[in-house]
Amino acid sequence: MSNRKLPIGTRDEFGSVAQQKEQIIEQIQRYFRQRGFQKINTPLLEYREVFKPLAPQAYQPYQLLDERGDTLVLRPDLTLPVARVMSTTGIEIPMKWYYSGDIFRVKKRLSGSYNQITQAGIEIIGYASLKAEWECLTAASQLVQAMGIDDMTVELSHAQFVPRVLAALPLNELAKRNLETALYDKDLERYQQQIAPLKADPFYPFLQNWPWLFGDFKAVLAALDQLPAVPQLQSIIADLKATQQFMQAQFPAQAVTLDLSIQPPQEYYTGMVFHGFSQANASFLFSGGRYDQLLASFQQTMQPAVGLAFDVDALVERLPELTTAPATLIYFEPSQWAAATAKQKELPNSSLCLADSAAAAQRIATQKGAQLIDLSQEAAK
Numbered sequence: 569m570s571n572r573k574l575p576i577g578t579r580d581e582f583g584s585v586a587q588q589k590e591q592i593i594e595q596i597q598r599y600f601r602q603r604g605f606q607k608i609n610t611p612l613l614e615y616r617e618v619f620k621p622l623a624p625q626a627y628q629p630y631q632l633l634d635e636r637g638d639t640l641v642l643r644p645d646l647t648l649p650v651a652r653v654m655s656t657t658g659i660e661i662p663m664k665w666y667y668s669g670d671i672f673r674v675k676k677r678l679s680g681s682y683n684q685i686t687q688a689g690i691e692i693i694g695y696a697s698l699k700a701e702w703e704c705l706t707a708a709s710q711l712v713q714a715m716g717i718d719d720m721t722v723e724l725s726h727a728q729f730v731p732r733v734l735a736a737l738p739l740n741e742l743a744k745r746n747l748e749t750a751l752y753d754k755d756l757e758r759y760q761q762q763i764a765p766l767k768a769d770p771f772y773p774f775l776q777n778w779p780w781l782f783g784d785f786k787a788v789l790a791a792l793d794q795l796p797a798v799p800q801l802q803s804i805i806a807d808l809k810a811t812q813q814f815m816q817a818q819f820p821a822q823a824v825t826l827d828l829s830i831q832p833p834q835e836y837y838t839g840m841v842f843h844g845f846s847q848a849n850a851s852f853l854f855s856g857g858r859y860d861q862l863l864a865s866f867q868q869t870m871q872p873a874v875g876l877a878f879d880v881d882a883l884v885e886r887l888p889e890l891t892t893a894p895a896t897l898i899y900f901e902p903s904q905w906a907a908a909t910a911k912q913k914e915l916p917n918s919s920l921c922l923a924d925s926a927a928a929a930q931r932i933a934t935q936k937g938a939q940l941i942d943l944s945q946e947a948a949k
């Protein structure tokens with residue numbers, strides 16, 4: 569009886585959860601409108617090619633065919649459609665976009681997570697400076713704080729850190745790939761096997777600690793003292809330090825950590841990567857980063873870009889339940905329509921009772937635990 573079932577990984581939303589979700593989306597969008605961002609909407613359906621830059625194993629999309637037999641997908645990401653828009657229209661950069669919408673990612677069966685996720689996010693296109701990352705982090709900290717969530721940790725990382733360390737190691741390409749996978753998977757046994765041939769190498773003391781290079785910002789940076797000088801890492805470390813100092817100065821209460829052994833959540837990231845998490849949530853509250861090469865995969869020219877997306881569902885999960893004023897139902901005679909409407913406007917959490925009789929109205933009020941105002945009594949006077 570599949571007409572009574574939902575597809576795996578989807579859900580219905582109603583009542584206070586649906587209402588909180590609407591409010592969160594509105595709060596985020598209002599914030600970005602006020603900061604001078606422009607709204608962008610893209611379709612739910614796109615050609616599969618738009619999402620080529622995503623790691624296929626990470627985000628398997630739902631696929632369908634259009635009438636010509638071309639493969640379409642339900643969008644598994646919102647950044648790539650914005651990159652497509654930028655490269656197919658003559659919109660001038662720099663540009664700051666905000667958006668909200670659902671994305672679809674087929675997850676493993678029994679993973680317990682949803683395949684339809686609501687995101688609200690931004691894409692800042694055309695700014696190469698660290699200020700663009702700081703704009704994202706400012707928005708994330710201020711918005712999450714304003715929602716009343718006070719246990720978020722912001723974690724910084726950098727998409728180039730791991731590749732640049734690997735490039736400096738005296739290993740062949742295959743050994744580097746194996747080392748990278750073992751590091752990202754936190755498969756310590758395989759990792760130890762991969763670094764064993766480097767026991768006499770100056771990188772060895774650092775390599776022994778690498779899988780644990782996450783957590784307290786200063787402690788992680790201090791562990792880099794063991795690293796032989798790699799000139800290609802200097803700008804990365806300087807940017808991360810400057811960003812941590814920025815956060816400390818602007819948002820002293822915001823916890824900021826550093827992870828130098830993590831796989832970036834998107835393959836298209838080329839620079840600093842950041843996300844926010846709370847101990848109470850399995851998913852990130854927001855996730856984002858710099859992706860300077862992405863527009864080049866749609867057109868010839870490279871454009872600097874940074875963005876982030878909030879996971880609206882994860883935010884709602886963290887919010888305290890809505891407490892609403894006790895409900896009131898207003899029963900009235902058809903001739904009292906205008907008076908009933910005026911009364912309803914006055915009373916918070918009230919609605920018109922559309923029942924045919926006062927007795928039916930009373931039954932509904934009792935069933936809903938609502939107070940009943942009966943205007944028909946006044947009409948009768």
Ligand SMILES: N[C@@H](Cc1c[nH]c[nH+]1)C(=O)O
Pocket residue numbers: 645646647689690691833834855856857874875876877
């Ligand atoms: N699209 C990314 C988030 C992001 C927006 N802009 C840059 N990154 C995600 O879903 O993880």
